[in-house]
Amino acid sequence: MKTARRRRWIGWTFLVLALLAVYAVGVEPRWTATRRIEASVPGWSRPPLKVAVASDWHITRRPLGAMTLDRAAAIVAQINAANPDVVLLPGDFIAGDGDPASRGEPDAQEIAAVLGKLRAPLGVYAVLGNHDWWADGPAVAEALKRRGIQVLENDAREIDAGLWVAGIGDHMTGHSNPVRTVAAVPPRAHALVVMHDPASLLDLPAVQGLAVAGHMHAGQVRLPGHGALITPGRAPRSWSYGWVDHRGLQAWVTSGLGTSILPVRFNARPEWVLLVVGAAAG
Structure with missing residues (x-):
């Protein structure tokens, strides 16, 4: 009887693990969430601003890859339908290395042809991620620029009176220069700071506004009560997803859209985010 009971338990265990594997590979990586999040910024005096954030596309043709060119085109259509005022793309458009x-x-040309259909009255802005640099950073940047996407590498642009977008280079590949980036923003202006790796926050000087980052993929696998199993780079594991408060600046670290290394997500749904930026209470 004990042997039969043990076999049943083993059988059920293998069944549960098999179902979890099917879900983590076949379901969750394709179950993209659209999140609308209210974001309060001290001293904000302009009307609410809708900021679409879509990171870590990792567009691929691999059989188990979730983010194909067709799926990316569908997400572009969803973002456009939300009528954002500005779109921020925190890097890693390329899948794999080399x-x-x-x-x-x-x-880069095929990817830029899809993402170049993004529309926003205040513009579409991007930074490069580590996978973009491992492929060919200048080629990726040039392809995006040709499709009307402004690539900011440690640079800033005024997009409306007193409102700037500041783009920080990738931390993992040694391109991050937050000090230089923020120096381009006037002292009293508000900035939307976009970076690929949230580790750039560690060296970011004080700035008014908010920041967005990707790179972490929410760990791709998150266990209840523990969080992300593995995270890349120098950023703390607690920064793998959601709001990060660093030196008074709020930063949203998105889970991104694609997958990297393994085509797996568990408790770490892909997402694109619409941040609605307004004044802080009081």
């Missing part, structure tokens, strides 16, 4: 074309993956 030249994507040699691996049979979509190259």
Whole structure:
């Protein structure tokens, strides 16, 4: 009887694990969430601003890859339908390492042709991620620019009176220079700071506004009560997803859209986010 009971338990255990594997590979990576989040900024005196944030696309042709060119086009349509005032793209458009074309993956031109259909009256702005640099950073940046996406690498642009977008280079590949980036923003202006890796927050000087980042993928696998199993780079594991308060600046670290290394997500749904930025209470 004990042997039969043990076999049943083993059978049920394997069944549960198999179902979890099917879900983590076949369901959750394709179950993209659209999140609308209210964000309060001290001293904000302009009307509410709708900021769409879509990071870590990792567009691929791999059989188990979730973010194909067609799915990316569908997400672009969803973002446009939300009528954002500005769109921020925190990097990692390329999947894998090295030249994507040699691996049979979509190259920068194909990806930019899809993302170039994003529309917002105040513009679409991007920074490059580590995978973009591992492919060919200048080529990725040039492809995006040709499609009307402004690429800011440690630079800032005024997009409305007193409102700036500041883009910080990738931390993991040594391109991050937050001090130089923020120096371009006038002292009394508000800034939307976009970075790929939240580790750039560690060196970010004081700035008015809010920040967004990606790179962490919410760990791709998050266990209840523990959080992300593994996170890349220098940023603390507690920064793997959601709001981060660092030196008085609020930063949203998004889970991103695609997957990296393994085509798996568990308790870490892909997302794009619409931040509605307004004045802080009081």
